Amino acid sequence: xxxxxxxxxxxxxxxxxxxxxxxxxxxxxxxxxxxxxxxxxxxxxxxxxxxxxxxxxxxxxxxxxxxxxxxxxxxxxxxxxxx
Ligand code: SF4
Ligand code: SF4
Numbered sequence: 019x020x021x022x023x024x025x026x027x028x029x030x031x032x033x034x035x036x037x038x039x040x041x042x043x044x045x046x047x048x049x050x051x052x053x054x055x056x057x058x059x060x061x062x063x064x065x066x067x068x069x070x071x072x073x074x075x076x077x078x079x080x081x082x083x084x085x086x087x088x089x090x091x092x093x094x095x096x097x098x099x100x101x
Contacts, residue, residue, distance in 0.1 A: 024062040025069055026084060027054050031077035038069040054078075093096060 024046065026037070034052035047069065048057040054077075056062075070078040079087070089091045 022043065022059060023064040023066075023081065024056055024059040025067075025078045025080060028077045029053050031075050033077075034074055035074070037072040041072045042069050045046070061085065 026039075032053045034049065034054070035051050036054065037048050038054050042057075044061040046056060046058050046062045047054050049055070061074060065082055066094045070080070084093065
């Protein structure tokens with residue numbers, strides 16, 4: 019069984035450029051209060067990381083990366099909201 023796959027957006031790093039929102043053709047992301055948000059987790063395609071490549075400030079992460087970052091002590095929380 020696989021973990022549900024979708025991007026985590028670190029809100030304090032997001033500049034609100036909306037490149038990821040515009041890039042994703044699967045309607046996963048939306049802009050709200052000048053930040054990107056995940057609005058439709060179920061639309062995200064497992065294994066896809068395409069939107070991450072468009073984020074110039076590295077505000078987008080995926081579950082596999084968050085697990086590593088938590089293991090290495092780089093982040094304490096994997097919710098994507100507080101880092
Ligand atoms: S990982 Fe792919 S499908 Fe999911 S939000 Fe990013 S671009 Fe869209
Ligand atoms: S590309 Fe990065 S900085 Fe731009 S809206 Fe998306 S998460 Fe925020």
